[in-house]
Amino acid sequence: MENKKYVYLFNEGNASMKNLLGGKGANLAEMTNLGIPVPAGFTISTEACIKYYEDGKVISSYIIDQIYASLKGIEEITGKKFGSVENPLLVSVRSGARVSMPGMMDTILNLGLNDDTVKGLAKLTGNERFAYDSYRRFIQMFSDVVKGIEKRKFEDILEDTKNAKGVEFDKDLDSSDLINIIKKFKELYRDEIGKDFPQEPEQQLIQSVTAVFDSWENPRAVVYRRLNDISGKWGTAVNVQSMVFGNMGETSGTGVAFTRNPATGEKSIFGEYLINAQGEDVVAGIRTPEPITKLKEDLPECYSEFMDIAQKLENHYKDMQDMEFTIEQGTLYFLQTRNGKRTAQSALKIAVDMVEEGLITKEEAILKVEPRQLDTLLHPNFHSEELKKATVIAKGLPASPGAACGKIYFTAEDAKRHHDEGEKVILVRLETSPEDIEGMAASEGILTIRGGMTSHAAVVARGMGICCVAGCGGLIIDESTKSLRSLNKVYKEGDYISLDGSTGNVYGESIKTVSPEISGYFEIFMEWADNIRYLKVRTNADTPRDAKQAIEFGAEGIGLCRTEHMFFDEDRISEVREMIVSKTEEQRRKALSKLLPRQKGDFIGIYEAMEDKPVTIRFLDPPLHEFLPTETEDIKNLAQDMGISFQELKDTIDSLHEFNPMMGHRGCRLTVSYPEIAEMQTRAIIEAAIDVKKRKGYNIVPEIMIPLVGEIKELKYVKDIVVKVADEIIQKENVDLKYKVGTMIEIPRAAITADEIAKEAEFFSFGTNDLTQMTFGFSRDDAGKFLNDYYEKKVYEFDPFEKLDQIGVGKLVEMSVELGKKTRPDIHLGICGEHGGDPSSVEFFHNVGLDYVSCSPFRVPVARLAAAQAQVKHPRSSLK
Numbered sequence: 001m002e003n004k005k006y007v008y009l010f011n012e013g014n015a016s017m018k019n020l021l022g023g024k025g026a027n028l029a030e031m032t033n034l035g036i037p038v039p040a041g042f043t044i045s046t047e048a049c050i051k052y053y054e055d056g057k058v059i060s061s062y063i064i065d066q067i068y069a070s071l072k073g074i075e076e077i078t079g080k081k082f083g084s085v086e087n088p089l090l091v092s093v094r095s096g097a098r099v100s101m102p103g104m105m106d107t108i109l110n111l112g113l114n115d116d117t118v119k120g121l122a123k124l125t126g127n128e129r130f131a132y133d134s135y136r137r138f139i140q141m142f143s144d145v146v147k148g149i150e151k152r153k154f155e156d157i158l159e160d161t162k163n164a165k166g167v168e169f170d171k172d173l174d175s176s177d178l179i180n181i182i183k184k185f186k187e188l189y190r191d192e193i194g195k196d197f198p199q200e201p202e203q204q205l206i207q208s209v210t211a212v213f214d215s216w217e218n219p220r221a222v223v224y225r226r227l228n229d230i231s232g233k234w235g236t237a238v239n240v241q242s243m244v245f246g247n248m249g250e251t252s253g254t255g256v257a258f259t260r261n262p263a264t265g266e267k268s269i270f271g272e273y274l275i276n277a278q279g280e281d282v283v284a285g286i287r288t289p290e291p292i293t294k295l296k297e298d299l300p301e302c303y304s305e306f307m308d309i310a311q312k313l314e315n316h317y318k319d320m321q322d323m324e325f326t327i328e329q330g331t332l333y334f335l336q337t338r339n340g341k342r343t344a345q346s347a348l349k350i351a352v353d354m355v356e357e358g359l360i361t362k363e364e365a366i367l368k369v370e371p372r373q374l375d376t377l378l379h380p381n382f383h384s385e386e387l388k389k390a391t392v393i394a395k396g397l398p399a400s401p402g403a404a405c406g407k408i409y410f411t412a413e414d415a416k417r418h419h420d421e422g423e424k425v426i427l428v429r430l431e432t433s434p435e436d437i438e439g440m441a442a443s444e445g446i447l448t449i450r451g452g453m454t455s456h457a458a459v460v461a462r463g464m465g466i467c468c469v470a471g472c473g474g475l476i477i478d479e480s481t482k483s484l485r486s487l488n489k490v491y492k493e494g495d496y497i498s499l500d501g502s503t504g505n506v507y508g509e510s511i512k513t514v515s516p517e518i519s520g521y522f523e524i525f526m527e528w529a530d531n532i533r534y535l536k537v538r539t540n541a542d543t544p545r546d547a548k549q550a551i552e553f554g555a556e557g558i559g560l561c562r563t564e565h566m567f568f569d570e571d572r573i574s575e576v577r578e579m580i581v582s583k584t585e586e587q588r589r590k591a592l593s594k595l596l597p598r599q600k601g602d603f604i605g606i607y608e609a610m611e612d613k614p615v616t617i618r619f620l621d622p623p624l625h626e627f628l629p630t631e632t633e634d635i636k637n638l639a640q641d642m643g644i645s646f647q648e649l650k651d652t653i654d655s656l657h658e659f660n661p662m663m664g665h666r667g668c669r670l671t672v673s674y675p676e677i678a679e680m681q682t683r684a685i686i687e688a689a690i691d692v693k694k695r696k697g698y699n700i701v702p703e704i705m706i707p708l709v710g711e712i713k714e715l716k717y718v719k720d721i722v723v724k725v726a727d728e729i730i731q732k733e734n735v736d737l738k739y740k741v742g743t744m745i746e747i748p749r750a751a752i753t754a755d756e757i758a759k760e761a762e763f764f765s766f767g768t769n770d771l772t773q774m775t776f777g778f779s780r781d782d783a784g785k786f787l788n789d790y791y792e793k794k795v796y797e798f799d800p801f802e803k804l805d806q807i808g809v810g811k812l813v814e815m816s817v818e819l820g821k822k823t824r825p826d827i828h829l830g831i832c833g834e835h836g837g838d839p840s841s842v843e844f845f846h847n848v849g850l851d852y853v854s855c856s857p858f859r860v861p862v863a864r865l866a867a868a869q870a871q872v873k874h875p876r877s878s879l880k
């Protein structure tokens with residue numbers, strides 16, 4: 001008999017126990033202790049869920065005993081009894097992970113009803129219709145959520161009954177109709193499951209708890225976790241709470257509300273409710289709810305109590321709250337509160353306002369905005385001229401801001417597939433459900449016909465930062481022909497539409513989008529972040545245009561200029577190709593002489609854009625497969641340019657074929673073979689710097705970065721060339737120009753011998769793309785093909801190319817930092833792999849003592865905020 005505690009009554013927990021009780025459970029406990037009216041209940045801990053999986057998907061008997069004991073606790077508080085006919089206790093069962101995962105599992109309401117207790121409920125409430133309606137809802141929910149019987153089958157029975165009776169709405173069914181429906185529901189259950197619908201409330205409860213635990217590993221939860229950085233190891237808690245009823249007449253109701261506007265951040269209550277309804281009716285978007293302010297007219301006392309508590313909760317949690325409430329015959333209950341999900345605009349406004357209101361500090365404000373969300377602010381808006389000419393075909397709710405244009409698809413699978421094929425897609429659904437999550441994530445925008453501002457589509461899209469127009473009843477979907485009908489036109493699958501998630505407008509055509517302008521709250525907030533953060537943020541930029549864009553986003557320098565990318569353009573690639581396929585030094589020097597002025601011109605543009613900011617330029621690192629021509633036409637043209645025959649060039653290209661080009665003749669290996677490449681690049685870098693310095697007076701200190709070094713002698717060989725050429729030019733020009741030579745640490749051997757490497761390198765920049773590739777031993781180009789199997793089989797939870805593998809690759813980074821500093825205490829340290837824009841990786845780089853991160857221009861604000869958050873969580877005051 002284990003005596004560990006797995007089940008907690010609400011009055012036994014508090015808000016700090018989120019990891020154990022899940023977010024919902026911890027907040028229900030906190031509200032209970034604050035004296036807020038919360039229906040009695042208990043939470044089965046996340047540890048119980050973890051144990052369930054450890055024990056091979058079995059809930060151990062001592063956990064079951066604790067559940068029963070807590071049930072007794074609720075019975076004592078409520079005076080009701082589980083399974084009693086006279087005064088039945090009914091409960092809801094809901095999942096609640098550490099971090100909220102909307103729609104991971106549906107709620108089960110009215111649990112405890114059976115053929116006997118339903119009669120008790122009818123007698124007790126004096127409302128037979130209500131009791132039988134509750135029972136039929138319970139059978140339907142239990143069958144769907146716990147047993148996976150399709151909802152549709154139950155709805156068909158409901159529909160048939162209404163049709164037979166000639167009525168339109170559920171409310172027109174009386175108790176004898178409902179008794180009939182229940183009979184049919186139970187028959188359906190028996191046909192599907194092969195057993196009778198469970199009558200013992202304890203059995204109903206344990207089966208429901210098991211279903212919640214199982215839901216933690218359902219595919220949509222796994223996908224949601226991967227998209228939101230949530231660990232699969234955390235498990236979910238289960239909340240069991242005594243029922244209160246919002247569907248007991250005109251003085252009852254249920255709703256959801258936010259203390260501030262989740263779309264704009266405006267400081268006024270925002271929410272919706274339905275009179276005489278249960279929670280599922282609001283969320284499902286089946287009936288159109290009333291705005292919360294109307295409650296003031298319907299039930300003024302409840303409204304003012306609600307407003308007082310809402311304010312109390314916001315002050316207590318020092319954050320915007322998202323609350324669920326139910327009013328049962330004039331008595332108000334809170335069923336949930338949590339920090340509300342919000343758009344990036346809203347998050348920034350709320351954070352800034354709350355500091356100005358004196359509710360929180362700047363440091364606390366910094367932690368309130370999810371770095372990835374900033375991305376959404378940087379997303380395009382519609383081109384204003386094109387927008388003027390566009391026709392609005394319908395208007396829905398502005399559920400998640402932004403502008404989106406794409407081809408319409410009507411299922412999540414279709415949207416995802418076409419997205420994977422490179423199309424921009426818009427997912428059009430009657431209403432979304434959690435199964436749609438991958439399709440939603442793949443879409444530019446989401447359009448739903450039903451549902452309010454708190455519907456699944458709205459909440460999830462806002463969280464993802466995807467533009468969404470919800471509840472657009474002016475359009476009709478015809479699923480059989482996969483088409484969307486407006487007043488005067490039919491749009492077929494693959495046709496373009498555009499969505500404005502800030503106004504709710506839907507346009508029946510493609511509208512060009514443009515980059516947004518950043519101002520207002522963003523500026524104020526980011527300035528706070530910049531004042532707090534320790535890490536510098538640079539950008540990966542290869543052109544003056546990207547560099548300028550990155551500066552607008554707050555970049556403090558260039559951490560990686562991939563010089564080979566300067567030749568990706570159609571009209572330039574032939575010059576690099578010529579250099580690559582040269583067979584003699586003479587040929588190569590000739591090709592290089594064509595590259596020199598191009599490179600010099602590009603560097604001048606970049607230095608001018610960056611002014612005095614640091615610029616790291618990396619020597620050519622062209623993986624051969626990305627650069628060699630494969631098309632006959634391209635080979636013909638190049639052969640002509642080079643004055644050689646087609647066959648000769650074709651043979652050379654064939655001879656250059658590599659089995660694994662990612663581990664091939666690239667990076668510094670090219671320069672070891674052909675030192676003239678380093679000569680040319682050094683010349684371009686130094687001459688451009690001298691030119692700009694002389695003309696503009698900027699203090700330019702070029703940082704020359706040698707890629708793919710694994711051995712100190714490789715670095716020394718290339719560095720000697722750089723120093724010789726650079727010093728000669730500087731001497732000849734008679735200018736005072738400093739420059740630095742450093743290396744990327746992207747090969748495990750370089751990391752392991754970083755103390756050696758640091759003898760020659762003035763700086764390290766971690767190339768975590770290659771470092772990940774080579775540490776794992778799988779190709780960055782091919783891993784995508786099998787990583788899905790790894791996620792499905794839970795071998796990996798995340799893509800290590802997106803989020804740094806801190807345990808393995810991170811260990812190499814940490815080791816290099818220590819070794820590098822041992823040799824050269826003032827060595828400058830940065831990272832320029834894709835992980836430089838990933839928030840959790842940025843925190844890691846902060847913690848291991850790097851000086852800067854470098855990422856693509858659009859991720860610069862994300863990195864700035866992530867760096868500030870890292871500093872708030874783990875302050876660094878000086879070099880580690």
Ligand code: PEP
Pocket residue numbers: 560562621746766767768769770771832833834
């Ligand atoms: C890296 O390997 O992390 C890197 C930045 O270089 P590239 O992606 O160009 O190989």
Ligand code: MG
Pocket residue numbers: 707746767769770
């Ligand atoms: Mg690399």
